[in-house]
Amino acid sequence: MTTTSTTAPLRARSWSSVSDGEQLPPLVFEVTRTTLAKDVAGTRDLYPIHHDHEFARANGARDIFLNTMWYQGLIGRYVNEWGGYESFVRKLSVQMHVHGCPGDVLTVRGLVTRRHRDDQGRPLVDLDVAIANQGRDDAVAATVTVELAA
Amino acid sequence: MDGPYEDLERRLAEYVGRPAARVWSPWPLEASSIRQFCGAVEDANPMYWDEALAAASRFGRLIAPPHALMSLAIDAWWLPADQQAELDRVKAESDEAKARAVLAEFGMRTVTVVEREEEYFAPFGPGDGRIGRERRVTAISPVKRTKVGTGVFFTYEIDYFTERADTLVARARNVTLIYEGGAA
Numbered sequence: 085m086t087t088t089s090t091t092a093p094l095r096a097r098s099w100s101s102v103s104d105g106e107q108l109p110p111l112v113f114e115v116t117r118t119t120l121a122k123d124v125a126g127t128r129d130l131y132p133i134h135h136d137h138e139f140a141r142a143n144g145a146r147d148i149f150l151n152t153m154w155y156q157g158l159i160g161r162y163v164n165e166w167g168g169y170e171s172f173v174r175k176l177s178v179q180m181h182v183h184g185c186p187g188d189v190l191t192v193r194g195l196v197t198r199r200h201r202d203d204q205g206r207p208l209v210d211l212d213v214a215i216a217n218q219g220r221d222d223a224v225a226a227t228v229t230v231e232l233a234a
Numbered sequence: 235m236d237g238p239y240e241d242l243e244r245r246l247a248e249y250v251g252r253p254a255a256r257v258w259s260p261w262p263l264e265a266s267s268i269r270q271f272c273g274a275v276e277d278a279n280p281m282y283w284d285e286a287l288a289a290a291s292r293f294g295r296l297i298a299p300p301h302a303l304m305s306l307a308i309d310a311w312w313l314p315a316d317q318q319a320e321l322d323r324v325k326a327e328s329d330e331a332k333a334r335a336v337l338a339e340f341g342m343r344t345v346t347v348v349e350r351e352e353e354y355f356a357p358f359g360p361g362d363g364r365i366g367r368e369r370r371v372t373a374i375s376p377v378k379r380t381k382v383g384t385g386v387f388f389t390y391e392i393d394y395f396t397e398r399a400d401t402l403v404a405r406a407r408n409v410t411l412i413y414e415g416g417a418a
Contacts, residue, residue: 119274126274127305128267133346143344143415144382152347153305157275160301169279170292176301177351233292 096168099199099207099232108166108194108211113158115188120148127153149183159213159226162192167209170233174208178226184217191216194228207232238340239377245336246374246386254328257321258397259365260310263298263358271302293357300354303394303404307365330371330390337412342385344415352406363397372407385413 113119124135129151132139140148155178164171184190198210208229215224261267265282272282280287281297288296298306313321325331337343358365375387387409394404 113275122274126271128308128311129305130311131345133344152350153271153302154274156301156304156350156352157271157277157299160299161272161275161277161279164277164279164299169281169287172293172357173300173354175351175353177349179349180347 096170096233097166098234099209102196102199102209102232104196104198106196108162108196111158111162111165111192113190113192115150115184115186115190117186120150120186123150123154127151127157129153145183145185147183147185147187149185152178152180155180155184155215155224155226158190158192158215159224159228162194162213163211163228163230166194167230167232172231173228174206174231175229176226177228178224180224182217182220182223184215184223188217188223190223197227207234242336242340243374243376246333249329249333249336250371250374252329253368253370253393254330255324256366256368256395257324259307259367260313262363262397263306263360263365265296265360267306268296268298268302268360271305272299293359295359295361297357297359300357300404301352303352303354303358303365304350304406307367307394328369330369333371333374333388334412337386337388341414342412344383344385344413345388346382346411346413347408348387348411349409350406351408352404354404356401356403358396358401358403362399365403366395366397368393368395380411380413382411383413383415385411388412 133143134148134151137148160173163173192215194211194213196209197212200208202208208231211228213226213228214222217223268282285296369390369392371390373389377386389409392406393402396403
């Protein structure tokens with residue numbers, strides 16, 4: 085088990101109950117070499133910087149590091165576990181500030197920044213999501229727009 | 235940046251703006267590849283795992299995490315030589331490939347993603363066929379010195395289509411740094 089489990093698994097969240105400034109419960113993920121192997125296999129990204137330590141070092145990284153797609157997956161999971169399994173990510177923007185390497189312990193945190201409807205009346209929530217590592221609170225920063233089911 | 239890079243910047247400018255030919259994912263969307271993606275981040279959402287619950291949901295069927303799009307559309311890590319050659323041929327004709335070739339002449343071959351932004355217009359999942367993508371370079375910065383090496387910020391957009399219904403399901407914008415990484 086490398087992550088904290090969801091305590092209220094995927095229960096639908098009502099859009100009207102969401103308020104600006106609401107904080108999402110944190111999620112902890114411990115990154116190991118096996119995490120990196122699952123990242124490569126799961127996202128099918130064979131760029132050597134994610135699996136070849138020497139290549140990564142020669143290219144200025146401290147070790148092999150998690151790719152963008154893995155962060156997208158983790159952030160999507162985090163938001164859907166809060167929004168409920170029928171919530172649907174509409175927009176996702178991810179900025180990687182420092183590499184995520186084996187040995188890092190990541191903590192994902194989220195904050196509601198806006199509740200609104202789009203021109204089709206869909207109930208949306210904007211979130212700021214940050215992934216902290218042992219050295220930096222925003223090792224990865226993301227903005228997400230999620231559509232709730234109701 | 236002045237000096238040897240003036241010529242580089244001038245040569246790159248002509249490759250910005252035009253869309254490339256559509257390229258298809260090697261395989262159709264399948265539950266197995268969706269679940270491999272979910273396994274990498276330990277995502278238990280039943281919309282990806284539980285056929286009955288997914289069928290009863292507002293989606294009406296198993297779907298993929300929309301944010302798995304780039305992974306599900308990624309090129310095969312190996313193909314038989316003739317198939318790889320055909321894919322390489324199509325890609326080499328793109329303006330993006332030509333711009334990358336120019337950068338490689340100047341030693342800028344290492345790519346790192348700085349920012350990735352995606353917008354999802356419609357759910358997609360098993361049964362939708364392959365994923366098509368149309369890429370276009372939208373911006374290339376002047377040459378900059380960064381902490382990992384000298385390079386350019388290289389921005390491209392991708393429109394994603396599902397094969398069966400020919401539906402535009404998503405649009406992505408990628409800001410990458412292409413730099414002199416030291417290892418080719």
